[in-house]
Every structure is written in C-alpha cells, then in structure tokens.
Amino acid sequence: MAAPTIPDVKARFLEGKRGLVVGIANEHSIAWGCARAFRAFGAEVAVTYLNDRAKPHVQPLADRLEAPIFMPLDVQIPGQMEAVFERIGQEWGKLDFVVHSIAYSPKEALRGRVTDVEREGFLTTMDVSCWTFIRMAHLAEPLMTSGGSLFTMTYYGSQMVVKNYNIMGVAKAALESAVRYLAAELGPKGIRVHAISPGPLATRAASGIPEFDDLLDKAKEKAPVHSLVSIDDVGVATAFLAHDATRLITGETLYIDGGYHIMD
Template identity: 55%
Template sequence: MEQPLKGKVALVLGMANENSIAYGVARALKAQGAELAITYQTDRTRDFIAPLIDELQPGVLVKCNVQGAGELEAVFADINAKWGRLDIGVHSIAFAPKDDLHGRVVDTSAEGFSLAMDISCHSFIRMARLAEPLMTQGGTLLTMSYYGAEKVVPNYGVMGPVKAALEASVRYLANELGPRKIRVHAVSPGPVMTRAASGIPAFDALLEESAAQAPLRELIDIDDVGAAAAFLCSDGAKRLTGTTFYVDSGLHTRA
C-alpha cells in the first residue's frame, strides 16, 4: 500500500474518544505512514482513548490542556526532543460554556466569549507559532471548523462567531507562513455525532435535516474527515493553502 506521508511527523491535538474527529484524522495519517504525537486533555480522557493508543502507537503521548501554563509548549518540546522537526499539526479543539452555547449570541457573557475564543481559536494560533520553528522543510497546519462560521445554524450560538474568527485566522496564518512553505487550512466537516456536538441542542434533528438536504443525501463520518485531512497534508495539495475545505456531502452549497 502506498504511504504518501511516510516519515512525516504529525501532531494531533484534541482526541477525546473513538468518536472524535481527531481520531479519524490520526488514523488516516497513520495509515498513510505518518509518525504521530497525540495529546489528551485529562487523565479521564486518557482512559477513554487507551484502546486507540494501542492502535495508533504514537511516538509522543502527553497530557495537554491548552489553557494550562506551559502545557502546549511542553508538547512541542517533547516533539523536538523525539524528532527534531514537525511536518503536520492538527488542531481539533473547541469549547464554549454551556450557558453561552445554549443562549442567544446577543446575551453571551464577556467571560464565556473570551473562553470560547481562547480555547477554540487562539490556541490554534499558538500552535502555529510553536510549530513554525520545527517546520524547517515546510508543513501543513489544519484546524476544524463548521458551516456555522459562514451561515446562521440554529442552536450553534456563540460558536458561529468563534469559528468565523478561526477561519479568518487560517487565511492570515496562510499568508504569513506561506514564505516558509507552511500551508494552513480549515477543514469544515458536516455534522458528526461527537462528544462536543452532543452539547448542541436539537443535534439529532440537525443530523436528520442535513442528511435530507445534502446533495449526496448522506451524512459524513470521521473517516471522511481523516481522508480529506490526509490529502491536504500530501504533496497532491502542495499548492493549496488558506482554504476552508468542506467535507459535508455538499451541504454547504445549499441555500
């Protein structure tokens, strides 16, 4: 089997369980030959992903809360010590307090908005800053967005503006890091039942509606996202950067 990412070093942030988009991406990168560094948020999360770790066999496995002082920096120090370089960085982290996520955007608290922006958006910028010196031969940075960044999606709340900021950050980072041959993309999956998605009100109805409206008339899964991510990290996408790459059965084309 051809392995277009053989020998590449890939960091995947945000794996929580077997339903995580981060797991689908890590599995695809591994299948295409990449060596993995994987983070988990808490000791409890470590228990959830234990069977996945046995499968993925990461060269670096470390706990990381992106809000913890020095924790993200420690991840990159471990990668530098292990490989001395990084080729791929995947950011699959998002959070908003329940009250702000379930409420109206106009009622969002300053504290809730700041927290959602820090974890869901600024941590990607921090990841990019830390990755840059290790991507001496260029590389690819990916983050996960959603169509609610572009259009109003019922019950998506404050995460809409936050994801819009994330997609804008992707474009600016692509421009700034392009001279170093570092490519930056947002991957925008259609709705997938993950632990994070379970906190969105009426999500089951959103899944049903999405399957009915998408041109392909079907939902996507984490392996679809993984395949797209692996492509964006490959030489086949070496002239692509700064995009929002939709993996949603065409749902984003519908009015």
C-alpha cells in the same frame, strides 16, 4: 455510499512524515479519524489527551497508532502546550503537520443568545476555539523547517446562522479568518494552513448543541449525496492535504459535507 476503509489503505504516501493530532476524546472523535488516516498512510503520529479522566479512553487509541509521543494537553493550563511542542522538538527535531481539533464554550455561553453572552464566556470560547490554533502555529513554525501543514476544524455555522450554534459560530468565523492570515504569513516558509469544515457529526462535542439530532436529519436530507459524513471521510481528506503534491493549496476552508453547504 460507503466510507473509506482506513485499515485497508495500501498507499503509504505520507511515509516519513511526523505530526501532532490534538483533540482525540474517543473513537468517535474527528481527531481520531484524522490520526487513523495519517497513520494508515504511513505517517508517525503524536497524540495528546485532555486529562487523567480522559487518558484511559485515549490510551488504547494511541497504542493502536503506535504513537511514540503521548502527553496530556489541556490548553487552559499554562505551559502544557509548550511542553508538548518542546518534547516533539527534542525527540523528532521536526514537525510536518498539526491537526487542531478542539473547541469549547461554557454551557451558559453556548446555549444563550449571542446578544446576551457574558464577557467571560466569550473570552473562554474564543481562547480555546481560536487562539489556541494561532498559538500552535507559533510553536510549530520553528519545527517545520521543510514546510508543513496546519489543520483546524470548523463548521458551516461560521458562515451562516445555524440554530443553536450561537457563540460558537462567531468563534469559528474568527478561526477561519485566522487560517487565512496564518496562511499568508507562513506561506513563504512552505507551511500551508487549512480549515476543515465537516458536515454534522455525532461526536461528544456536538452533544452539547441542543436539537443536534434534528440537525443531522436535516443535513442528510439536504446534502446532494443524501449521506452524512464520517470521521474517516474527514481523515482521508485531511491527510491528502498534507501530501507534498498539495503544496500550492493553502488558506482554504475545505467542506467535507456531501455538498450540504452549496444548497439553499
């Protein structure tokens, strides 16, 4: 079954919406699939890049999106996140959606047993992979004066023990719990919060997981549709949830994995 062809989309159902996408590293990034879908459906998209080394890879993608705001964002550098939201407030005065598609764990923490994880590695993993989403929700809230949507990326390893996913599974479980609490707290303001859980994807972030190719093969064989998810599949589904018609859907972990998670 072919993935949606984003450039050929005709429906502009997000016309007038403005949002921030964090986590584009290259054209294989889940964040790029989301940004491309949001733009194709008519939204304006602000984009960040990690650092000067990453900028040349992200700049052409930002240009293709006609991104009016393009800024550095390393969440481990104090003040950079706040600067991004301050700029959005100054130039747009509002925000309709945020896509948080970042996670990180030091190699020694990710590749070791959860039982053996050092405190520093654990804190770094939780800080980048979970707390930053909470902080972005805090910064986005005053800009979402007419409601909005907050999205973060999770994975099946949050609920089930997946070989080699290790401490990241713990962080993603915390992230999914944070989504539910944020949804409860922000719901009265019309702000929806979701965790998007794609099946395995060959992204740069996934390359740090040992034996990842085996995981891809298993996912394709096990999923009812016998197909791997694409970044465009993820992007279209995420963009759909930003539409006002989904205003009563919140606090969910949405699996986009061809049904992989329902199989024993």
